[in-house]
Amino acid sequence: MSNVARTPPSVPVIGVSVALALLAGVVACLWLPWLAPWWLSLLLLLVGLAGWMSRTEWVPRRSIPMLAWSRISGAFLLGFGLAGLHGVYALSVQLPQRLEKQEAVVQGCIIDLPVHEPRRSRFMFRVDDGATLPELRGRTLRLAWYDDEHRGDVRRPRFDLHAGERWSLPVRVRAPRGLRNPGGADAEKFAMAQRLAATGYVYAPEMARRLAPAQGIEAWRERMSSSIAAQVRAPSARFVQALALGDTRALGDDDWEVLRANGLTHLIAISGFHVGLVAGFFALLARGAWWLLPMLARRWPAPTAAAAASVAGASLYAAVAGFALPTLRTVLMIAVVAAARTWRRPAHASQSLAQAAIVVILVDPLSVIGAGFWLSFFGVAWLLWCLPGRENNPVRSFLSAQGVATLGLLPPSVALFGQASLAGPLANLVAVPWWSLVVVPLALLGLLLEALHPGAGGWAWRWAVGCFDLTWPLFEHLAHSGLALVWLPEARWFALPLALCGAFWLLLPRGTPGKALAALLWLPLLLPDRDIPKHGEAELLVVDVGQGLSVLVRTHGRTLLYDMGPAVRDGFDAGDRAVAPALHALGVRRVDRAVVSHGDNDHAGGFEAVHAEFPIAVTYAPDGVDLPFATTPCLAGQRWVWDGVEFVFLHPPRYFPYLANESSCVLRIRGAHGSALLTGDIGEVIERDLVRLDAAALRTDVVLVAHHGSSGSSDPGFVEATHARIALVSSGHGNRFGHPKPEVMQRWRHAGARTFDTSTGGALSVGLRAGGLEVEMRRAAQPRWWDAAGRP
Template sequence: MASVGHWQYYLQLSSEQTSQPVQIIGKVSSLVIAEQNIRFNLNVTQLDGQHLIFSKTFRLSWRDPAWKIQQGQQVKLLVKVKPPHGLANEAGFNYQQWLFSEGIIATGYVKPHVDNQLINDAKTIRQSLLNQMLAFELPHSSWLAALTFGYRGLLQPEDWHLVQKTGVAHLIAISGLHLALVASLSYVLIAWMGGGLISRFYSLHYLNLHYIAILLTLFSTLTYSALAGFGLPTLRAWLMLLLFSTFFLRNKNLGAKSLILLSLTGFVVLFPLSIFGLSFWLSFSAVIIIGFVFWRWPVKKGGFSLRALLSGMIKVQLCLTVLMLPLVAWQFSYISIVSPVVNLIAVPIVTMLLVPLCLMAVICLAIKPDWALELFFLANLMVSYGLKFLDFALKLDAAYFNLPALPPAVWFLVFLFVLCSCLPSFWLNKKYLWILLLPLVSHVITPQTHTWQIDILDVGQGVAVLISKNNRVIIYDVGASYPSGFNMADSVLLPILQARGLSKVDLVFISHGDNDHAGSLPQLLKGIQVTQVLTNQDNCQQGLDIVWQGLSIKGLWPDNALKYNDNNGSCVIKVSDTYHSILLPGDIDQSIEKQLLDLHPEQLQTDILLAPHHGSNTSSSIDFIHGVSPEYVIFSQGFMNRWRFPRQEVIDRYQRYNPLLFATSRSGQISFFVEYNSAAPITVKTFRNDIYPYWYAN
């Protein structure tokens, strides 16, 4: 892995290649459906005229493409890219780690240019089949695309919420479960057809039908993996099938434990970066748990019986749910109560009926499109009833409940408790196992503390600040929302509040109406209860004076927001206890800074300053910096943003007074821990250096 790490760093682009547009030639590797505002992966083979020995994967967006981008096309594009980077906060999706696990070494966008051209319009078979299926315009084509081709780009956030909270997310993407089904069907059909053929011709009797069926099954499942775009979950299952078949054909006995270990080893060697993705751990954990179930409760030999089959399915599903619970709760901070029952019904229907139906429809696309339409229509009807069932399950009382984020060690002890409860007694005295749950109970009970916490969140080019005390919270600004639907409330604020076990926000201050400060407010109000919102148009103005849990919140500006432009009408507040404080000035410029110095010369002095206007050169005058005299200064801005915030001149001005400087683009979330009404020094932690300081995520 050390070698892999050095290799990945070697493949990174140079600073020259990320500081200016570059011309690239490559092949589109992603399925693409949309015709505007598209996002796709490109395997780059030529960079600025230089042929690459090893191709590099770029993830690009293109607002108004000059032609319809499709998987398999070879293109020549002028792009502006930057190193892989993502928001770095204590909760929410770690995009940067995901990019690394996928081997993506740059992200960026396509620039309009006369030299952009489509070199080769050859589409992949997978893209062509998907296009044919979508042309039928079925109501649930987004679900059929996920089930049939592993393409999930058409699913909406509410769709993901539905399948995640009911515990069936693993069914909507082509995975090992689907490949096992295809393998079984292929083997049975080949053996049945081959047996009929061989029995009629004496000259073929020397053939080993068993071996032929296994080899052809390997080929058919590899074809199915190609249909899924060679997704890693499918490749993991195919690798296990290949190992099993190889040892079986060579008459070598391979136990379940050896098969899992060899598959694990082979997959890490072939796809080493995949271990940094959660899918790897979830997949192998599930396989190991299934192996454990059959070891602990072996299937009794005997003839087939429906009762035995149902009993085995229930046993496996319950054990999977219970033993995977600590891992799922640790990673996703929720527990689905309806998941075991929903999976017990959904798994056989999806794998035994819906997926085979979709596969037959795909085969018919190439032979008889009219038949394909009928089959997809039937599959669409099944999906429709399935979604109604999932909606019903999700609306049940206590269908799922959210959990606060707990340390991995706590969930490991919970897992030990569940595992030991399932094991035979041996020397264990199970009545003492409850001791393993004590850390869980102690973390659920939230103590009152004498510390208040300030978190400047990493929301890209924007601002969002949490101030919390005794399991209650207030928010200053909420970050941006974008036309694509991506917003900082859903991706940053709400995950953090959920991870901390908070169900209510006391106060939300909106400095001004710019998108990067207020854009995510509607999504925040939809996702959590907010007691009061104060904006610069109403209560968040000069003269505001609130006491919140002993902390003083004072409004220093504006006197009247309507007299100024958006930035200069920003609500400026100071939050303090007896000894320590933070000043939050929004996007004011130097003219307002001067007025603040005249109005509140002493109140401006603070320990922590959020730099005005993200570090723009129009703000942070020398007089203002001197008047505030901060010990810590934070720039909240986007990575490699187009305005080059914070400007070097601004940094130079701050450095004259030697405060500690932080930037969210470099440090991620920055957290300050302050002892309430105490002169004790402030403790500072940053996400990238202290909370999650792993090389593959930074």
């Protein structure tokens, strides 16, 4: 036996353990409901950096295990502190809410491809030092330019906006704000990740001035996109624009629906996989040049040249994509691997992945709050772990990779998006090789030829469209078949870790015992507890739809939807953006009855989008309402019972003329453990009439305050007659009507009701259950440090 003492194992400075610890620190910081003060985050960062960079030669040999823990804990503290500093900075660049709706003149540059719609253009605007509001200087704004404003009989036209142009614009801005609902997108989180300072619109187009013509990479991208559209007279040219340039402006809702149903959104608009292919192609070109000209190796070794070429190619393609975040992550990963090759430090693939993760996190720790970060690294990590060997059969290797990716990425996909594509594995088997190895190269060849000589790229783009059209009908067929998207209810926080453990178990080598039991670990994610009301109980969810109304009522086995929110002309449809996702997140499969309280857009606008997603058995609306679908009149006295819960219309009476707000369907819900009153937009006249006709019928535990809390509703006599303990208001943050009015809210509070408003609390959930009234505000139940509510 050798008498040589062995050195205790240590932890590499940039190893897998350090990467996991750094990631854990970032996640721990960003998922807390608050941020530490900047000075504390800075202190943690410095302490963590010192622990992480501890050197082996500085400590005795027997203390090396302690050094390993020092590096791991140091990486954790470094991640926590770094994420905290980035979060504090992202908050600091946002416009304070006290300056909301301020008017300012800003000078700067359009930094993305403007999205042109029938009534407006949307674009990102980087402000330089020219801004009348100091808080906007050097900031990034998301702006809209409308063209439907009038001065007398003169219509003010919208100017033709292009990427890369410099403008002086008069704008009205406010801090980024979004809706908070089950299953809905978090716009405020997106604003944090993008470091957006404000959103707003051009309020006086006649004062706008173009300061400089379009220039830069964004201007080039827009010119190339226009060239594709001009030279390829085929509908599928929009997909070539997306695959070649990341320009998805021409893709419609139907296109995205097909892509989501087939699990192909990761391939469109330049994916990280495509960046890797381009990097590999550039590396092969460098290898070929060094093979043809051996004397080049005297100055620069061939492996180093190939590594540098791969990074250059990946960076160039990322620029073509507008430096989108997925492409930047891939470029950083390629650069890390290339640097290791250049320094001749061979490392296992998992080590390279860890190094890439460390670099990505250090560059932008807020990228961790985005879905793309997790899907990118999860996908590569699963493949590295499950496919470690070299497979001689490329077809079998490809099929194995697809199987591993499908099973391994299913848990995070369900947790992040609430959906799974049954057609995804089949669609990806076709799309990944065909789009990536045929369509994309042809599209890029067209870009190269067009850059060398205008008009020379048309034939390559037409070939790309022809090849794309060979597969698209298949994907459209799959999207409309039974293999389309499956929506899954919102799960608890522990469901994802359990499902990942189940996937890990299932992907263990053959012969591992108990694999069938691994499926049990998937149940909390795929079949979560929906918390369905029991017999005699009911639950109300006031969806956060902005300035509008939508209420979902659930009993033990039935659902009723009262109003569907607005669908405004600028492209926002609450039925599609808020109501439908909320119903999916709660596991709703069909709407047994719908009630359109009256025909105003803020109540009925989202109906078509909801109807497209869910079958609706019966729809009630006031008699005489002008709606583009068949309805049954809601009449006072109509009654039905579901699962021990009674539903009764109290207004309007028979032969009541349609008077918009005053004709709103008033619905009373009464269960074994409480009651609720949904009032639509009725005013004081109707409220007094209801009190006169039957004041006892108005007595309730929960009331939806009429007309969003306007001063023309909530008559004192009506408020007193309800004896409500809870008053709910659905209103939009900073709406131009000033709803809810302070005096109205005070009136309900004085009558003994607790008041809740969607504009501050997000979606409001009220349970009429055996345990008593349960009220939950979405923002309070799931607090986030980036929540705009309550910020000064």
